[in-house]
């Protein structure tokens with residue numbers, strides 16, 4: 001790990017089950033992610049991608065090994081502090097959008113701040129809404145939005161608190177190719193223009209192609225880790 005790394009894992013093991021039936025979803029993963037970069041994690045089904053992301057994001061605790069997020073060792077935190085760390089330092093984007101149906105797009109975007117009792121920075125909110133192209137959809141509820149629009153709300157929600165890192169779990173998994181391209185472009189801009197760090201799990205080679213780096217898992221181990229060729233627009 002170098003000082004520019006925002007997330008790192010060392011010798012990460014996550015075992016499920018006991019005895020003969022035990023599965024090492026992660027079998028000893030050491031990997032670090034630089035701030036201000038876009039990394040994609042790929043690999044076959046069952047290779048440990050979701051488990052790795054959940055351990056890195058403090059949603060799951062590893063059996064052994066350590067995770068450091070923005071200088072904080074996660075195993076040193078009790079559940080309450082871990083929740084606070086997720087709230088303060090991490091943005092999440094899920095395949096299924098995870099918007100609250102009773103809230104408008106604007107309320108969904110501002111929810112992480114409301115929960116943290118923080119006031120929105122209005123200029124930043126306006127810039128985000130413009131960046132994600134939702135200016136005329138702010139009063140709509142999720143059921144009134146297309147999948148692509150809903151995921152753009154989720155991207156804005158992940159960015160609104162300017163987290164140290166954004167984890168995206170199959171963010172294009174429920175989108176058609178046009179909406180997928182828009183969401184990937186937004187994540188790319190979040191890194192290039194807004195200085196964010198994105199770590200994304202994806203099955204989609206086109207999604208991985210927009211990242212700076214590709215980490216490939218197989219059987220709970222990193223089997224490939226390389227810079228990707230980012231197309232120059």
Ligand SMILES: Nc1ncnc2c1ncn2[C@@H]1O[C@H](COP(=O)(O)OP(=O)(O)OP(=O)(O)O)[C@@H](O)[C@H]1O
Nearest residue numbers: 016017023025043044045046047048049050051052
């Ligand atoms: N809660 C659990 N209990 C038991 N085994 C689990 C559990 N969660 C995951 N596993 C096992 O751990 C391994 C890794 O699962 P994981 O979901 O991390 O893979 P993945 O690469 O994200 O797969 P996919 O691409 O299908 O989502 C698999 O063998 C899976 O069956």
